[in-house]
Amino acid sequence: MTSYRRGRARRLLALIRKESHQIVRDPSSILIALVLPLILLFLFGYGVSLDTARTRVGLVLEETTPVTLDLAASFRASRYFDVAIGHDRRDFADDLVESRIGGILVVPAGFTADLAAARHPAVQVIVDGADPNTANFVQGYTAGTVSTWEAQRAAERALNATPLRIEQRFWFNPELKSRNFLVPGSIAIVMTLVGTLLTSMVIAREWERGTMEAMMATPVTAWELLAGKIVPYFLLGLASMSLCVGLAVFLFGVPFRGSVVALYALSAAFLMPALGQGLLISAVTKNQFLASQLALLSGFLPSFLLSGFIFEINSMPLPIQYISMIVPARYLIPSLQSVFLAGDIWPMFLRSMLILIGFGLVLFAIAIRKTAKRIA
Amino acid sequence: MGLTRLLALVRKEFLALFRDPKSRMILIAPPLLQLLVFSYAATLEVRNIDVLVLDRDAGRWGAELISRIEASPQFRSVRHTDDPAELAEAIDRERVIAAIEIGPDFSRAIEAGATADLAVILDGRRSNASQIVASYISSIAAGLAADTPAGKQLAPMHVQTVTRNWFNPNLDFTWFMVPGLVASIAMLVGLLVTALSIARERELGTFDQLMVSPLRTHEILTGKVIPPILIGFFHITLFVLASVYIFGIPLRGSLLALYGAAFFYLVSLIGVGLFVSALAATQQQAILGAFLFLVPAMLLSGLATPIANMPGWLQILTYADPLRYFLVIVRGVFLKDIPIAEIIAQTVPLALIACVTLPVAGWLFRSRLE
Structure with missing residues (x-):
């Protein structure tokens, strides 16, 4: 055996x-x-890599005022965007079609007046839906940049612009x-x-x-x-x-x-x-x-x-x-x-x-x- | 010269491919199956999210936040707990991707017009998905913030962002993925068929018979190139039909331009396939060689992740990847109706790749034969 x-x-x-x-x-x-x-x-x-690198975007200022220039400076300072500035959205349309940029951000004419009169000012975001992931990021980071800019302006006037503050903690991989x-x-x-x-x-x-x-x-x-x-x-x-x-x-x-x-x-x-x-x-x-x-x-x-x-x-x-x-x-x-x-x-x-x-x-x-x- | 010869060779190649029912199956069923399964599977969207809530707040604002999350279509379930240890365990074991902690002062702070704090804990092991979940929660919270007393005061001067999605209004991920898969599955099949065609003849010894026949080397090679091109066109046609009729993806550009570009794409791939075939001594080596090209070609093409995210030295490598160019063409023709000039600009590199790989493969053959 x-x-x-x-x-x-x-x-x-x-x-x-x-x-x-x-x-x-x-x-x-x-x-x-x-x-x-x-x-x-x-x-x-x-x-x-799924990490978002800087996305190239076209920023259209349909009017040039100290306020819109200030907003543009915020976009330029953002680490998520690589901004080219123009004054007509048609300047960037071809770039978007041929995927050279991820989106067009438009600060419309009348923005400064709307903001001053509190008439619901808006920034328009045109994204390339053919690439939904980038489109989502551009949309999200635009909203983020705009609200940071708003908070800064509100702080200058001693208003509370952040009724809600979210603290995000990413466990295990904080650098994301x-x-x-x-x-x-x-x-x-x-x-x-x-x-x-x-x-x-x-x-x-x-x-x-x-x-x-x-x-x-x-x-x-x-x-x-x-x-x-x-x-x-x-x-x-x-x-x-x-x-x-x-x-x-x-x-x-x-x-x-x-x-x-x-x-x-x-x-x-x-x-x-x-x-x-x-x-x-x-x-x-x-x-x-x-x-x-x-x-x-x-x-x-x-x-x-x-x-x-x-x-x-x-x-x-x-x-x-x-x-x-x-x-x-x-x-x-x-x-x-x-x-x-x-x-x-x-x-x-x-x-x-x-x-x-x-x-x-x-x-x-x-x-x-x-x-x-x-x-x- | 020998048009009859060439036709005979092409016929022989097709017979060799289709005689065996198993390999016939491999050419038709799996590519379609891959298109169907992977188109639905390959999504970077995040849906059906499970979250855990630790609500220490007694007021109505905490409950309001939870009910807004429950009502959001991206969330599947919201579970509650009172125990911080359970929260940690649920994240650790991946039962939930996110946990929300609402502090005891939440409602009181909001009512007082002060800043209320909210903690969101996310699973960094899946950092891409959890970042998206974080952005969903942030936008729900922003909506809630706008309805608070402090928020209402600010509302009229609040700058909104209004989004327009060109080319794909609902940001449907399959519209992005399916054209990409059309290009990459066509590559997979085209490359394997070519890479194996000569290796199989070598292994069986029939390649020597071909060589002693009156056929010239370039005739043999032409005979090997034509069938994979036809099979490639067959697959692309099948996939385009599936994209339009099964997935409902709009075909906005010129089909003719797509087929024109596809010709150069297929020729460039077949050049690579022949190159592999010339180097390989056995079928196994040919398959592995093809695989060694396919995996980097797919990962570096921009199929799932943008080329712009890669380090500079790796981006240079992507210029040699045929899929990179054809991907721009397929996506552009389907969704964007890109101008012909752009299609030509992307086709020229494909033709260049073909101009390098085909002669090199031919030369390799001759040098290995003599």
Whole structure:
């Protein structure tokens, strides 16, 4: 009994060794496990930013009075706008059509008189609706700049212009850097790439070449075979993740407030469904091209778009929210962002890990059945 | 010369693509599915917001603020608590994205005409969404402030901002996203089809057969270029129809100009695809090579985040990205009816990219063959 067990362990170790040699030898696995993660992290660290930089706007003063010039000075001083001043809104219409500016702000003729007579003065904002995000920011920051200007004027006349003062506290990320949540999120994408894309393609290649059948003919069981495949990619996934975390913390300066234990526990839990999906895809397609397409479609893109990584799940239509429930990355990303920014929140982590392990077990079970059936 | 030869080659390419039912499926179903799912999913709008309120105020102004938040369409639920610890926990575990704390003096300060304070705690882990939530709460609070005694006094001299949204009156996010996805999904498929076409022949050994046939290298390459262009046009047509008839997006500009620009866009992409194909020895390498180009091309194109937000050195890199130019064209033609001169200005770089990638790919082929 013990010698049988020892034999099994030896077989498994031999399989793992064989698989590890293949990983190291194959340039495409290096590409996916090292080069792609680096590129992704750099892109999310430097390229993709949801922080509003200064937006170029055209400010139209239809009348030039000390009051409108004072308002214009407030806009010029704003750190959200890069202001070009004109006197006719038609001067900027083409710029707006061709997206050179994000909006046109119009201080209409009669503004000074309306303000003096308290006849509900108004500033008109024309924004480029083709880019709704920028449009919203221009609208919001214009209102903000105008009310700051009003408060200053009111203070000069000893009036209380702010009946209500709102103190905003952004926990965990007070500088409001989008990088701080995008970089941790992209680590989940990297693990999806290693776990699902790489694994599915490598095993599909073995099916294509017939080496999978050759392995089946040996005394190795389906279980051992799959375990032998999974362990090296599991370790590779953790290695990629560690590389990314190192870069995130030391290069991009993302704070790391949680514990390393939590980070590895979450990552390990996430790699189970990721690898399970990779195995299942390869067992179903047995073809590299299809496997890669399916891995991209069912692994990479959903982790990217349906996981809450960039786009808020709550804002999506209900049917899509339901679809997002079967995307494993959805459960990892909030926890991963918390490990970095908030610290260890174990009740949240344990719940995510349980769901992820559950997904993993189901996917493994189906993959093993599919593999066994192929042989019979 | 060999127009018949070329036609035969094109036919052969199409047969190779469509013979297999699985790869036939890959060309039609997933692109449409992606367009449908991602158009609705990819939104930076924030809706269905859950907030928690800690109301220590006994007066009516605190209750008034809460009922205005409840009535606002962006908010889904407003929960109440008396316990600051529960507030912290709800934010920590992402049960709510924002919590509002109303102090005990809130109503008293308002009635007295003094400044009343309000604290809003937001989840900085999702800083983009929480900034938007903060702006919603601010505008609701501004509305309340205008109705307070101090506010009413100021109201007639209060400067309002009146907004007009050009091109997209309701700021519908799908109007922004769908044209962008049309361009990027066409890129995804076009690039993969081209990148794989030669790699597959190499792996199967049929490429050598082609080389020993009387066909010249440029004929073979032309034969490889035409099918992806036709498939690309097919996808773009399908997507334009979906945009107009499923998503109800206005098509205000010239369709002819769009197709003209699309030709150069597809050729420039196919140049990249052939380039990858020439370098790759196996299908797997070709897929990875294509992927290595696709991911940065999408992220740096301005598809989801503006190029202006990127650091200067990275902005320079975006000039080599075909999607960057075609995105301006597609969005412009759909929503803005941009002038032809602007379309041409964006098409010239596409043609330039094609002029670089196609000859380089051709040269790579020859050098790898000889």
